[in-house]
Amino acid sequence: MSNQTQAPGAPLRSTPPDADDEMIRSGRDASATQRALVRAARRRFATEGYRAATVRQIAADVGVNVALINRYFVSKEGLFEACMLRTSDELDTQNPTRASSLDEVIERLVAHVVNAPDGDDPLQLLLLLRSSGDENADRIRRRTLEHFTQRLAAAAGWKADDPATASILLRAQLSIATALGVVMLRTSAAVQPVASAGSDELTEPLTRVFGVLLDDGAR
Amino acid sequence: MSNQTQAPGAPLRSTPPDADDEMIRSGRDASATQRALVRAARRRFATEGYRAATVRQIAADVGVNVALINRYFVSKEGLFEACMLRTSDELDTQNPTRASSLDEVIERLVAHVVNAPDGDDPLQLLLLLRSSGDENADRIRRRTLEHFTQRLAAAAGWKADDPATASILLRAQLSIATALGVVMLRTSAAVQPVASAGSDELTEPLTRVFGVLLDDGAR
DNA sequence: TCGCTATGTAAGCAATCGCTGACTTGAAGA
DNA sequence: TCTTCAAGTCAGCGATTGCTTACATAGCGA
Numbered sequence: 001m002s003n004q005t006q007a008p009g010a011p012l013r014s015t016p017p018d019a020d021d022e023m024i025r026s027g028r029d030a031s032a033t034q035r036a037l038v039r040a041a042r043r044r045f046a047t048e049g050y051r052a053a054t055v056r057q058i059a060a061d062v063g064v065n066v067a068l069i070n071r072y073f074v075s076k077e078g079l080f081e082a083c084m085l086r087t088s089d090e091l092d093t094q095n096p097t098r099a100s101s102l103d104e105v106i107e108r109l110v111a112h113v114v115n116a117p118d119g120d121d122p123l124q125l126l127l128l129l130r131s132s133g134d135e136n137a138d139r140i141r142r143r144t145l146e147h148f149t150q151r152l153a154a155a156a157g158w159k160a161d162d163p164a165t166a167s168i169l170l171r172a173q174l175s176i177a178t179a180l181g182v183v184m185l186r187t188s189a190a191v192q193p194v195a196s197a198g199s200d201e202l203t204e205p206l207t208r209v210f211g212v213l214l215d216d217g218a219r
Numbered sequence: 220m221s222n223q224t225q226a227p228g229a230p231l232r233s234t235p236p237d238a239d240d241e242m243i244r245s246g247r248d249a250s251a252t253q254r255a256l257v258r259a260a261r262r263r264f265a266t267e268g269y270r271a272a273t274v275r276q277i278a279a280d281v282g283v284n285v286a287l288i289n290r291y292f293v294s295k296e297g298l299f300e301a302c303m304l305r306t307s308d309e310l311d312t313q314n315p316t317r318a319s320s321l322d323e324v325i326e327r328l329v330a331h332v333v334n335a336p337d338g339d340d341p342l343q344l345l346l347l348l349r350s351s352g353d354e355n356a357d358r359i360r361r362r363t364l365e366h367f368t369q370r371l372a373a374a375a376g377w378k379a380d381d382p383a384t385a386s387i388l389l390r391a392q393l394s395i396a397t398a399l400g401v402v403m404l405r406t407s408a409a410v411q412p413v414a415s416a417g418s419d420e421l422t423e424p425l426t427r428v429f430g431v432l433l434d435d436g437a438r
Numbered sequence: 439t440c441g442c443t444a445t446g447t448a449a450g451c452a453a454t455c456g457c458t459g460a461c462t463t464g465a466a467g468a
Numbered sequence: 469t470c471t472t473c474a475a476g477t478c479a480g481c482g483a484t485t486g487c488t489t490a491c492a493t494a495g496c497g498a
Contacts, residue, residue: 028445028494051270052352055486065447070487129403133271145410166412171424173413174401178428181400182393184348191364193385194392205390205432209397212431213424247464247475274456284477289457 034072034082036062042083046123047188050080050132077134084137087124088144094121095151105155106210113179113186113206114199122183129180149173156214171213178209253291253301255281261302265342266407269299269351296353303356306343307363313340314370324374325429332398332405332425333418341402348399368392375433390432397428 040061044053055076059066073079095108112121128145131138150158153172158165182202185191194202259280263272274295278285292298314327331340347364350357369377372391377384401421404410413421 030445033445049268049270051268054484056484066486067448067488068446071446076486129408131407142408142410145404145408149410167420170412170416170420173404173410174397174424174428177400177404177413178393178397179400180403181396181398184399184403185364185392185396188350189348189361189364191361191368191392193389194396197389201386201389205393208431209393209428212427249475252475273454275454285456286458286478287476290476295456 030072033062033064033068037064037069037072037079038082038086041079042087042120042123042127045080045083045130046126050130055079077132077137080132080134081137081140083127084140084144087127088140088147091124091144091148092151095148100155102156102215105152106207106214109152109175109179109210110203110206113182114202122187125180125183126187129184145173145176149176152176152214168214175210175213178206178213182206249291252281252283252287256283256288256291256298257301257305260298261306261339261346262342264299264302264349265345269349274298296351296356299351299353300356300359302346303359303363306346307359307366310343310363310367311370314367319374321375321434324371325426325433328371328394328398328429329422329425332401333421341406344399344402345406348403364392364395368395371395371433387433394429394432397425397432401425 037058041053041058044058044061055069056066058079059069069076069079073082095105112125115121128141128148131141149169149172152175153165153168156168156172158168158172162168182194186195186197189195256277260272260277263277263280274288275285277298278288288295288298292301314324331344334340347360347367350360368388368391371394372384372387375387375391377387377391381387401413405414405416408414
């Protein structure tokens with residue numbers, strides 16, 4: 001009888017363990033291996049949490065030896081930090097700028113939530129919730145969330161000298177919290193009926209919620 | 220140099236490690252010890268996650284030997300299951316019945332979110348998000364969330380033969396997801412400004428969000 | 439073809455995990 | 469006072485964790 005009941009489980013989703021972003025990993029390509037490791041690690045961290053995800057499993061997902069993780073990222077925390085940085089970058093480039101209209105911002109936020117549990121977007125959002133316990137990686141995580149908050153607030157009509165700035169910042173962050181909560185219930189918790197709800201069912205109420213927080217809230 | 224960077228840390232919050240619900244643990248009281256263990260475990264599980272929380276630390280919080288956990292709860296999973304059951308019970312008895320008005324229900328939900336990070340209410344909500352990987356405990360968790368959803372939907376004007384039942388159920392669950400997301404950001408992630416926001420700042424936007432989801436949504 | 443360097447592997451160490459069995463202690467009943 | 473049993477402790481086990489060291493090999497320039 002084993003004393004460790006949580007099974008590491010098979011590779012996540014349908015992606016073969018040795019597939020990189022574009023082609024089959026042929027080995028002997030350091031940067032491709034690093035990208036594949038970050039990709040696999042982000043899935044494991046986002047779905048299972050920092051502590052439960054093991055470096056051996058992540059390396060196995062990629063089809064590579066465990067020691068490479070320490071060679072390329074120094075430590076497990078270093079790998080988590082790399083995941084956070086990549087997520088931060090991608091969220092920054094993917095999402096609307098200050099020039100966008102509020103409707104487009106809301107539409108984009110809804111899309112992030114709805115496109116779950118497949119795709120990488122929700123996983124990125126989910127990763128923002130996971131704490132590694134490492135001070136450095138967690139500071140990046142916190143800063144990414146706060147930066148995301150400011151961009152959302154700016155897109156919602158934020159002005160630096162507006163006396164209602166604090167209120168708008170708070171409402172933007174409540175929107176993000178809502179998105180994170182829904183993604184969490186849809187992917188990790190797998191709670192019905194929200195886990196199996198389709199885009200047509202989720203879009204309308206989520207749009208209204210974000211509208212109340214970001215549009216009406218600006219007054 | 221250690222290879223385990225995550226420090227277990229000191230006992231959480233200001234509660235002395237050997238304090239039970241009412242009096243100082245005098246030992247030789249099995250049921251009191253069990254309650255104290257569940258109490259400490261729920262804090263650790265909710266704040267650090269299932270995997271990161273260790274039975275040794277939980278036992279140390281109570282001031283008791285680790286072996287008692289296995290004696291009373293068979294395994295770590297058994298302890299987690301006990302936490303889930305107690306949380307499920309308390310949520311059931313604490314929250315409004317079907318006879319309550321919608322305003323009261325919303326007010327209660329807002330109170331759950333606002334009273335963070337102190338108090339046990341948010342911790343109970345947070346625990347609902349944590350997966351142990353154990354099938355039994357996770358089934359209890361899922362069922363508790365779905366039961367909570369139905370109660371909230373019923374309080375929002377749910378009728379069994381209403382053609383909009385599915386929509387109301389979904390909106391109730393989105394409300395819960397929102398509450399969980401905000402609690403998560405306030406306690407675990409400690410993201411500003413929502414982490415340090417006061418009751419007066421949170422009550423109004425949250426009430427409006429829940430109102431949109433539960434009141435307007437019923438049509 | 440030789441040799442050097444980057445890329446990856448194999449094996450194992452120290453620490454920590456959950457858990458177990460044998461032991462000690464306290465208190466109530468006869 | 470003596471017996472008895474529940475309540476709690478102690479020491480250590482097997483497994484797993486992150487990580488390190490020593491070694492193997494592919495690819496490229498000379």
